[in-house]
Amino acid sequence: MDEDEEIPQEFQTNLKCPSCGEDLYLIFYNTQIAYEEGVSIETYYCKSCLFKQSAVAPMERRDPVRTTLKLRSQDDLRVVVYRSTEAVLQIPEIEAEVLPGKSATGEITTVEGILSRILEKLDIIGEDAEDPEKMEKIRNVLEGILNGNAPEMTMIIEDPSGKSRINSSRASRVKLGP
Ligand SMILES: [Zn+2]
Structure with a gap:
């Protein structure tokens, strides 16, 4: 497996879903995108109503x-x-x-x-x-x-x-x- 790849990890957060108020979960991983620098990709999602938001942030x-x-x-x-x-x-x-x-x-x-x-x-x-x-x-x-x-x-x-x-x-x- 590529050293730059991490296995995505899932966390329950104490942030509340903006749609229904349930706890949001976070999937977080670091990766490389071709012709880009390393980035971390963070996706918040709600298991109740399927609300989802992602953010991509460069690490360098x-x-x-x-x-x-x-x-x-x-x-x-x-x-x-x-x-x-x-x-x-x-x-x-x-x-x-x-x-x-x-x-x-x-x-x-x-x-x-x-x-x-x-x-x-x-x-x-x-x-x-x-x-x-x-x-x-x-x-x-x-x-x-x-x-x-x-x-x-x-x-x-x-x-x-x-x-x-x-x-x-x-x-x-x-x-x-x-
Ligand atoms: Zn929700």
Whole structure:
């Protein structure tokens, strides 16, 4: 067997299916694609309703990239996002910024997962904030998006390693030159 091939592994995750709320399963494997570098292929799927989302992420470093997605509707909440360990995520309309985590591996999540986490952080920062009115405004906007009534927003991921992905055909990728 080729050394570069791994046997696909299946895990039960604690992510919930966006369609029916059951636990999602993850199939994960690393492979080589002809004329491409090594990639890891990650597929989330639901055994109850057969919801499925895949992400393909390169394992090697690439050129720095900025990926942008306009969030327009609740459908965008289900878009799968791969955030590498170096990615900085921004939503300029609410001045939100999520810096790289301490995790050694990248994270696969959804737009909804990212927005929910920003909301949770707001709760933690909460009363210590210098400008409670601004916090309240950001909270209202985020809850608005999650409930499907909010103005258009922009999700930007800047990644020096070029590995991050927003898994939507409407996402635009721009190389960041030196
Ligand atoms: Zn389901």
